[in-house]
Amino acid sequence: MENKPESTATNNFIKTIIREDLKNNKNNGRVHTRFPPEPNGYLHIGHAKSICLNFGLAQEFNGITNLRFDDTNPTKEEVEYVDSIIEDVKWLGFDWDDRLFYASDYFDALYDYAVDLIKKGLAFVCEQTPEEIRLCRGTLTEPGTPSPYRNRSIEENLDLFERMKNGEFEDGSKTLRAKIDMSSPNINMRDPVVYRIKKAHHHRTGDKWCIYPMYDFTHGLSDMLEGITHSICTLEFEDHRPLYDWYLDVLETPCHPQQIEFARLNITYTVLSKRKLLQLVQEGHVSGWDDPRMPTISGFRRRGYTPSAIRDFAEKIGVTKAESIVEFSFLEYCIREDLNKTAIRRMAVINPLKVTIENYPEDMKDDYLEAVNNPEDASSGTHQIRFSKVIYIEKDDFMENPPKKYFRLYPGSEVRLRYAYFITCKEVIKDENGEVIELICTYDPASRGGNSPDGRKVQGTIHWVSAEFGKQAEVRLYDNLFLEEDPNKVPDGKTFLDNLNPNSLKVVTALVEPDLIDAKPGEHYQFERVGYFVADYKESRLGKPVFNRTVGLRDTWSKLMKK
Ligand code: ATP
Numbered sequence: 001m002e003n004k005p006e007s008t009a010t011n012n013f014i015k016t017i018i019r020e021d022l023k024n025n026k027n028n029g030r031v032h033t034r035f036p037p038e039p040n041g042y043l044h045i046g047h048a049k050s051i052c053l054n055f056g057l058a059q060e061f062n063g064i065t066n067l068r069f070d071d072t073n074p075t076k077e078e079v080e081y082v083d084s085i086i087e088d089v090k091w092l093g094f095d096w097d098d099r100l101f102y103a104s105d106y107f108d109a110l111y112d113y114a115v116d117l118i119k120k121g122l123a124f125v126c127e128q129t130p131e132e133i134r135l136c137r138g139t140l141t142e143p144g145t146p147s148p149y150r151n152r153s154i155e156e157n158l159d160l161f162e163r164m165k166n167g168e169f170e171d172g173s174k175t176l177r178a179k180i181d182m183s184s185p186n187i188n189m190r191d192p193v194v195y196r197i198k199k200a201h202h203h204r205t206g207d208k209w210c211i212y213p214m215y216d217f218t219h220g221l222s223d224m225l226e227g228i229t230h231s232i233c234t235l236e237f238e239d240h241r242p243l244y245d246w247y248l249d250v251l252e253t254p255c256h257p258q259q260i261e262f263a264r265l266n267i268t269y270t271v272l273s274k275r276k277l278l279q280l281v282q283e284g285h286v287s288g289w290d291d292p293r294m295p296t297i298s299g300f301r302r303r304g305y306t307p308s309a310i311r312d313f314a315e316k317i318g319v320t321k322a323e324s325i326v327e328f329s330f331l332e333y334c335i336r337e338d339l340n341k342t343a344i345r346r347m348a349v350i351n352p353l354k355v356t357i358e359n360y361p362e363d364m365k366d367d368y369l370e371a372v373n374n375p376e377d378a379s380s381g382t383h384q385i386r387f388s389k390v391i392y393i394e395k396d397d398f399m400e401n402p403p404k405k406y407f408r409l410y411p412g413s414e415v416r417l418r419y420a421y422f423i424t425c426k427e428v429i430k431d432e433n434g435e436v437i438e439l440i441c442t443y444d445p446a447s448r449g450g451n452s453p454d455g456r457k458v459q460g461t462i463h464w465v466s467a468e469f470g471k472q473a474e475v476r477l478y479d480n481l482f483l484e485e486d487p488n489k490v491p492d493g494k495t496f497l498d499n500l501n502p503n504s505l506k507v508v509t510a511l512v513e514p515d516l517i518d519a520k521p522g523e524h525y526q527f528e529r530v531g532y533f534v535a536d537y538k539e540s541r542l543g544k545p546v547f548n549r550t551v552g553l554r555d556t557w558s559k560l561m562k563k
């Protein structure tokens with residue numbers, strides 16, 4: 001397993017290929033890429049890698065990128081997915097201008113190319129069942145057995161293919177197959193299916209077609225029709241490249257895009273298979289495709305990830321031909337880096353413990369303290385926080401019997417309340433179960449603003465929220481969706497669902513600074529000492545905010561790197 005993404009991602013093997021092509025004036029110096037999602041699910045972070053790569057290369061080399069829906073499978077595709085994909089690619093910051101295409105736009109052209117194949121004697125209508133085709137395909141060590149229908153005349157093939165198109169035959173009863181080489185060492189070249197019969201409604205072409213072209217045939221020709229120069233895909237298509245090239249070669253197409261494969265993204269504690277993500281949604285393990293625990297782009301968006309953090313992540317992990325697994329903590333590192341620069345700081349207490357300051361005057365008026373909005377951004381200014389006699393601190397920031405080097409609050413200790421005063425813990429109040437429910441403290445008025453009045457040192461600074469002026473807010477604390485680094489690693493009889501983390505979502509009512517009550521959906525905050533949060537853009541309302549934890553403050557990634 002690889003922990004370290006490439007530190008300098010400024011170069012990669014695909015850029016090297018493109019530079020060489022440009023030097024040789026291949027494609028007349030054009031660079032034209034595409035992102036070709038199948039609209040059978042929402043996009044995930046792996047797709048983001050591919051999007052950033054395709055659009056990024058075009059940007060770098062003065063080229064352009066198409067968005068093309070690979071919608072050749074009528075039964076699995078839905079308009080909801082098309083819409084979500086468009087939204088996600090835009091949100092990531094990329095633009096295809098007017099070049100939004102659908103493979104289904106090319107069904108007529110593809111049909112004509114299939115007829116061409118037949119006319120060249122390079123395709124035939126086969127009546128083997130899918131099962132027979134599979135059985136006759138051979139193995140890696142044994143050649144396949146040619147179909148008994150392989151040597152039909154061109155006329156007969158043309159007639160049968162047209163009748164396939166006209167709906168005369170049942171699903172699965174016939175296919176059009178390329179006539180290549182049943183003993184090719186590459187199984188993909190053993191007379192692959194070009195068209196199959198599927199009497200299904202298509203989201204764009206309706207009931208016009210009852211035969212649909214297969215991926216390998218469609219993809220290369222679609223690339224060619226769009227004038228794509230570099231067709232970038234993931235490694236599992238490496239063995240399909242000879243077929244990609246074969247179609248373009250035998251059809252003598254006017255241009256011939258170059259297919260280049262790279263290793264797909266894998267991330268720890270995450271599944272990136274659309275089938276599995278769909279299962280999580282359909283079985284209700286998550287609230288939807290955009291559940292903030294989902295590795296989908298829409299899930300990350302709701303979780304509070306920013307497009308720039310995801311682009312930065314994609315850039316930093318680099319592009320290689322070697323499979324690897326990236327640490328989820330590295331993605332967290334990228335979002336922290338981004339939000340650290342931009343997120344407004346506020347105080348929020350997630351797990352409140354009441355503190356009464358006994359010597360603080362009952363009738364104190366307008367005790368406003370100044371707090372910086374973002375120490376990383378001087379232009380963000382300051383805001384006022386009002387202090388009161390009763391405040392809340394984090395339960396974790398108090399220990400009755402602290403270990404050595406515990407610098408927060410314990411009986412007798414003095415700490416600094418962020419932006420406010422030094423307080424000293426005088427008394428601990430417990431309920432009948434022995435649980436600490438309140439602390440009685442004193443404060444030092446001379447420490448106002450958090451400054452030491454006499455050079456006296458306090459070791460700890462903790463955050464707080466006024467009981468009188470603070471507000472309540474729903475906070476959703478998210479954790480990894482899976483407990484295992486590789487969720488797919490399961491003993492016999494178990495599935496990846498057995499690795500689901502039962503504590504991946506904890507909902508609490510937190511106390512927050514009063515202005516957070518009007519946080520706008522989508523606004524990012526750092527809750528000081530706690531983490532980065534975003535006002536949920538779906539369920540947060542002005543006056544009734546809901547905050548999603550984007551990421552905690554603790555950086556496990558840098559620690560990993562120091563090991
Ligand atoms: P499935 O999970 O159904 O096999 P897919 O993830 O390949 O589908 P597509 O919609 O076909 O989904 O993918 C669109 C593009 O995104 C393809 O070019 C594909 O290679 C790329 N892609 C998909 N998953 C990843 C990944 N994990 N890392 C990088 N690129 C990916």
Ligand code: MG
Pocket residue numbers: 038
């Ligand atoms: Mg795919």
